[in-house]
Amino acid sequence: MNGNHERGALQPKVFEAEIVDDEPVSGDNRSVLGRWWNAPGAAHLRAVAAYRFRKLPRDFLRLAWFVLRGHGRWMAKAWTWATYGDLRSDARRARVSGDAEARRRAQELIRADAKARWGRLAIVLHRVVVVAAVVAPVGLVLWCVDSWMTRADMWPWLAQLLDLIGTAWEVLKTVASALLLIGPVGWVVAAAWEGRDKEPGATWLTRPDRDDADSWIDERMVSKALGHLGIAPLNAFFKNGGELLYSVPARRDGNGTFVQVRLPLGTTADMVADRRDKLAANLGRAKLETWPTEGDEAGVLDLWVADKGALAGGTGDWPLQYDGQLDVFDGVPFGLTQRGMVVNAPLIEANWLIGGRPGQGKSAALRTLLLGAALDPTAELWIFVMGESPDFDPFGPRASRYRMGMDDAVAEAAVSALEDLSTEMERRGKVLGEQPGRPPKVSRKLADKPGLGLHPLVCAIDECHELFQHPKFGKRAAELAVRVIKRGRKYGIVLLLATQSPTKDSIPREVTRNVSCGVAFSVADQIANDGLLGTGKYRAGIRATDLRMKTDRGTCVAVGVTDATFDLIRAFYVPFEDEVDMVTPVVERALAILREHGREIENSGRAAIQATPVDPLTDVAAVMHGERRVPTRVVLARLAEHNPAEYERWTFSDLKAALARHGFGPRKSGGVQVVRAEDVSAALSLRDGRE
Numbered sequence: 001m002n003g004n005h006e007r008g009a010l011q012p013k014v015f016e017a018e019i020v021d022d023e024p025v026s027g028d029n030r031s032v033l034g035r036w037w038n039a040p041g042a043a044h045l046r047a048v049a050a051y052r053f054r055k056l057p058r059d060f061l062r063l064a065w066f067v068l069r070g071h072g073r074w075m076a077k078a079w080t081w082a083t084y085g086d087l088r089s090d091a092r093r094a095r096v097s098g099d100a101e102a103r104r105r106a107q108e109l110i111r112a113d114a115k116a117r118w119g120r121l122a123i124v125l126h127r128v129v130v131v132a133a134v135v136a137p138v139g140l141v142l143w144c145v146d147s148w149m150t151r152a153d154m155w156p157w158l159a160q161l162l163d164l165i166g167t168a169w170e171v172l173k174t175v176a177s178a179l180l181l182i183g184p185v186g187w188v189v190a191a192a193w194e195g196r197d198k199e200p201g202a203t204w205l206t207r208p209d210r211d212d213a214d215s216w217i218d219e220r221m222v223s224k225a226l227g228h229l230g231i232a233p234l235n236a237f238f239k240n241g242g243e244l245l246y247s248v249p250a251r252r253d254g255n256g257t258f259v260q261v262r263l264p265l266g267t268t269a270d271m272v273a274d275r276r277d278k279l280a281a282n283l284g285r286a287k288l289e290t291w292p293t294e295g296d297e298a299g300v301l302d303l304w305v306a307d308k309g310a311l312a313g314g315t316g317d318w319p320l321q322y323d324g325q326l327d328v329f330d331g332v333p334f335g336l337t338q339r340g341m342v343v344n345a346p347l348i349e350a351n352w353l354i355g356g357r358p359g360q361g362k363s364a365a366l367r368t369l370l371l372g373a374a375l376d377p378t379a380e381l382w383i384f385v386m387g388e389s390p391d392f393d394p395f396g397p398r399a400s401r402y403r404m405g406m407d408d409a410v411a412e413a414a415v416s417a418l419e420d421l422s423t424e425m426e427r428r429g430k431v432l433g434e435q436p437g438r439p440p441k442v443s444r445k446l447a448d449k450p451g452l453g454l455h456p457l458v459c460a461i462d463e464c465h466e467l468f469q470h471p472k473f474g475k476r477a478a479e480l481a482v483r484v485i486k487r488g489r490k491y492g493i494v495l496l497l498a499t500q501s502p503t504k505d506s507i508p509r510e511v512t513r514n515v516s517c518g519v520a521f522s523v524a525d526q527i528a529n530d531g532l533l534g535t536g537k538y539r540a541g542i543r544a545t546d547l548r549m550k551t552d553r554g555t556c557v558a559v560g561v562t563d564a565t566f567d568l569i570r571a572f573y574v575p576f577e578d579e580v581d582m583v584t585p586v587v588e589r590a591l592a593i594l595r596e597h598g599r600e601i602e603n604s605g606r607a608a609i610q611a612t613p614v615d616p617l618t619d620v621a622a623v624m625h626g627e628r629r630v631p632t633r634v635v636l637a638r639l640a641e642h643n644p645a646e647y648e649r650w651t652f653s654d655l656k657a658a659l660a661r662h663g664f665g666p667r668k669s670g671g672v673q674v675v676r677a678e679d680v681s682a683a684l685s686l687r688d689g690r691e
């Protein structure tokens with residue numbers, strides 16, 4: 001049935017084509033006309049022409065109204081110009097607001113403007129008089145000569161000059177008569193242009209470069225859309241003839257339009273954000289294309305509206321997919337903002353928490369960040385996947401530590417990695433302190449010095465909630481992660497966390513509070529939203545709850561990644577699925593770059609032990625602070641402060657054993673155990689002598 005039906009529908013077309021083909025190709029007018037008449041676009045053209053014809057009287061009236069209104073506007077402008085209307089209104093406003101200084105300035109400006117205007121007029125008049133005074137007598141003499149003498153009797157040059165003047169006069173007359181004909185037409189066109197509708201729909205004529213000419217956003221549209229949200233104070237404001245104040249008028253911002261509005265009394269930005277659906281519908285946009293958020297104050301609305309369909313396209317390839325290496329200090333290309341700009345995501349001095357519902361692109365985003373890090377030959381990678389997932393397998397050869405799985409051994413390895421990061425932080429702190437000028441943080445220059453071990457260290461934990469909720473290791477992991485996040489920043493140590501479950505039970509509060517970059521793919525509720533992006537973000541309209549599962553896969557709301565309050569980012573995707581693996585080639589390239597630079601894969605665990613082995617004797621000497629006798633209790637406290645990772649858990653017996661290795665021990669003095677400075681220095685000189 002269906003097949004027959006489809007065939008039937010096609011028949012007329014086939015028939016037409018046959019007839020046309022059978023016509024002799026002889027330039028027969030009727031056949032050409034017929035062909036044109038039946039051409040696919042012609043029907044549409046005919047319909048448009050007929051429609052415009054029907055609308056002709058209305059269009060004519062409208063045009064007449066434009067001309068009339070144009071004159072009105074000109075008159076208003078002329079009046080404003082002549083009476084300094086704009087400056088006077090400034091002065092009036094200043095008087096109303098009691099700003100005496102502004103009022104004085106405006107009045108001075110009026111006076112200065114008036115003076116300048118009369119001055120200009122005087123100059124023009126003066127020039128006219130001077131020109132007339134020169135030209136008029138010469139003209140009069142020439143006219144008299146031309147009237148009394150024949151050209152043949154004149155000097156030839158005078159006759160030529162008079163001919164020339166005659167020709168110029170004729171040309172002037174012709175041009176003037178043409179202008180008299182064209183002038184009024186031009187005048188009417190200009191008046192119609194001036195009086196044109198400045199509402200959207202007509203103004204597209206002035207902005208032909210815009211793709212979305214039929215749907216662009218301006219203040220009037222925004223006001224209209226806001227006036228139809230059903231917010232009582234806003235409605236009352238508009239009903240009383242109020243006009244919204246646009247602190248930033250509609251302006252092009254990336255692939256969309258941005259406006260900033262001061263809302264009237266009784267209305268806050270979050271009231272508007274709560275009605276985002278309606279606002280989007282009123283503006284003729286999809287919800288995801290409409291972003292009302294709180295500005296600097298609760299009563300200031302920042303509204304960004306994407307061009308129609310601008311967010312639908314893909315991001316294209318990851319910029320480093322096929323070529324190039326990277327400096328993590330410059331950031332990693334992560335995605336495209338709603339404004340269509342590439343986001344260079346910060347890694348150094350940053351920590352990331354990436355979350356969202358399953359299958360929305362968390363692991364892919366984490367992979368992109370790690371791929372970027374891998375392409376920096378100085379960066380060291382540690383990767384822990386707290387679940388059975390091959391998502392990060394390709395990184396195996398490039399990562400110094402890579403563990404994946406559900407079992408306790410992986411959790412234990414992750415905790416011990418966090419312990420090591422904590423120790424490494426202390427070591428790096430010490431190394432930094434020993435550098436000339438005691439730099440406050442690791443710089444590219446310091447990271448490049450091979451002996452120091454201050455290179456970037458990026459540790460990623462996927463499905464981190466599994467670790468933080470682990471019955472045995474969870475508490476310690478949380479403690480350590482918070483420490484690394486708070487203090488690793490300065491030392492080039494970066495923690496990247498990804499999770500499906502960003503609640504307060506699964507991710508420690510201190511982690512969510514302290515990470516600098518929060519990324520939320522589609523999330524289910526306000527709790528998850530604020531868990532990833534920060535408290536109060538949902539209320540402020542920054543909502544990943546509006547991202548749709550599947551449809552908006554790969555799109556996330558990010559806070560802290562750029563300087564903007566938030567960004568809607570379409571993350572780059574480096575495919576890693578059943579049959580396509582574009583991650584491995586990048587990792588292989590990263591390994592080749594390492595070889596090219598003659599570097600090995602860094603391992604800070606080893607470096608820590610090799611670079612600066614802990615030396616208790618030197619440390620004890622350091623904490624004596626030049627005193628002759630220091631109680632062991634004080635020595636232990638100072639040691640713990642000096643290097644907490646090493647000495648925090650030391651007891652009296654640890655200290656005693658360490659000193660015994662150098663042939664001395666604590667002594668009793670005044671009833672307490674003390675360490676004597678002379679014993680320490682004797683042991684040091686003995687050891688140094690032996691060395």
Ligand SMILES: Nc1ncnc2c1ncn2[C@@H]1O[C@H](COP(=O)(O)OP(=O)(O)OP(=O)(O)O)[C@@H](O)[C@H]1O
Pocket residue numbers: 356357358359360361362363364365500553554555570571572573576577
């Ligand atoms: N940026 C992106 N652009 C396009 N598609 C993407 C993007 N990120 C992920 N995807 C698609 O989504 C799928 C799931 O991605 P991914 O494994 O990163 O999700 P996830 O959030 O980590 O899931 P899970 O929580 O189950 O680990 C990918 O296989 C890919 O097809």
